[in-house]
Amino acid sequence: MKNYTNPTIAAIQAAPELFNLEKSLEKAATLTKEAAAKGADIVVFPESYLPAYPRGMNFGAIIGSRTDAGRSDFIRFVENSVVVPSEETEYLGEIARNNNVYLIMGITERDSKWSDTTLYCTVLFFSPDGKLLGKHRKLKPTGSERLIWGEGDGSTMPVFDTPFGKIGALICWENYMPLARAAMYSKGVQIYLAPTADMRESWQSTLRHIAMEGRCFVAGVNQYVTKSMYPEDLACYAELENAPDEMSKGGSAIVDPLGNYLVEPSWGREEILITTFDLDKITAAKFDFDPVGHYARNDIFQLQVNEEKQEPRKNFN
Template sequence: MENYNQKKAKVAVVQAAPVIMDQAKTITKLESLAIKAAEAGAEIVVFPEAFIPAYPRGLSFKTKVGSRSKEGKEDWFRYWENSVQVPGKTTARLANLAKENNIYLVVGVIEKEVGAKRTLYCTVLYFTPEGKLAGKHQKLKPTGSERYIWGEGDGSTLTAIETPYGKLGGLICWENYMPLARAAIYAKGVKIYVAPTADSREEWQSTMRHIALEGRCFVLACNQFVTKAMYPSDLACYDELETEPDLMCRGGSAIIAPTGEYIAGPVYDQEEILYADLDLSLITKSSFDFDVNGHYSRPDVFQLIVNEKEQKNVKWQK
């Protein structure tokens, strides 16, 4: 059911870097930035992909086809240790942050499984002003060498949460190039579409504007600003960064209207919080001439089947 009890929403997109490979210090920084955004009136605050504890750009963990190194395993273990168990103490702290500041908080994390499994996932977490972890989305397809370090999510985390401003949901980085994944998110009725990413190319902006137009939704595109000097020098694989540029990720965060026009950004080459007051009536107004789930959907010709069941490798029977 559509929720129209709010006509406007103030949103904040945080373009910043974590304290790389350090969960505790990153959360302290995140709290400071989220509080700053809330004090400025933001009701929805979005952080980038893999903000806790890092998007390990430039590192291969010294992995080659057919071999893994001792140094790479040491850095991966450090990465794993500083990643986030969901749910756990860290998610409880983030939920409390959302509650104390009366915000919807969206945070990109690296999620670690514990117990029978030890895999890492690139995940986005959604917290409500009531202090609840309302949902998560695990990246369906890690890109390129990301597959060395992250597992693949399944359809059970194609998440969209209810808010007073309409449904909030989205996809991570190059998932946004997957037409069927986008169709699944649109079909959930997402009105405020979050796109945490690590892609700072100019070409990425075309994708973000296209999604706003295609989905007739507001797009909150969020990236990090990272320099090589931010990396800890005691990484076992630090020498891999010698040939990397000083500017590792220049950003490109932006807020885009359902018409495809920029409301804020894109911003490059600095840490910054972008703000925008969203006129939610534009969502319906822009659907007059294109409605991806309505008069432009043609279900008599095209249909998409989505498997939202959690996939398990062992099923116990008694």
């Protein structure tokens, strides 16, 4: 294995200032600084931390009908989403640079090139010098998420080779897509990030399975959110009337390449989960199982991934 430096990673289990991009960026800066002070080299935030994962909301939509109030809340969600690149991504780069960390941030991305209102569930990767290394767009929003997010394509499935190992991410239920995981393994991912909104106990089995299947370190990162954190001036706030007080109870955890917890799941609070990876454990784990090496059987199975960027008007001048 390449001579990497063992990294310290921080998984940020926290809520943003929901539907307020400016204040959420400020909170992200504070939390990143706190993680860096604890020795973090890599800092990971949850799915759609900016500006919110709008759990419990339907934006006034039922099959065959939408409401004006729901459209109003969607406007607010769009206006607080993140254009890439933008002043907001420059600020995130400054956070990474000021704290000398790799910063991995879950956002809702607004596509300013083709459609100013099409949104994507995206993960951004920043290096310690503040550079935006790239992004991953969620390939398939789940269930009602399709109301608010479009689909990513194969052009944003990066794995970055860093001094701390090869880092990549899949978002939430993308991690149930076997071929998406196989694509990550084929790129040699060693630090596999799984920002999510899934707080179920069964999600823990997924994190541990991926670690064992990919023989990689896995950090699952979720938000902790209460109903009281939602702005009461949302047009569809009444949608939350019957929602539980604890909207997302967390469940962030960090797992080693043999499926053992390095940090047990955290429930019921905002918390920074932090640990140091011994990258030699990847080599030890691959002694008896290497999914893209001696266990791959490439004579039988082959994986094809279309990594071409799909642009709606690419054939027009």
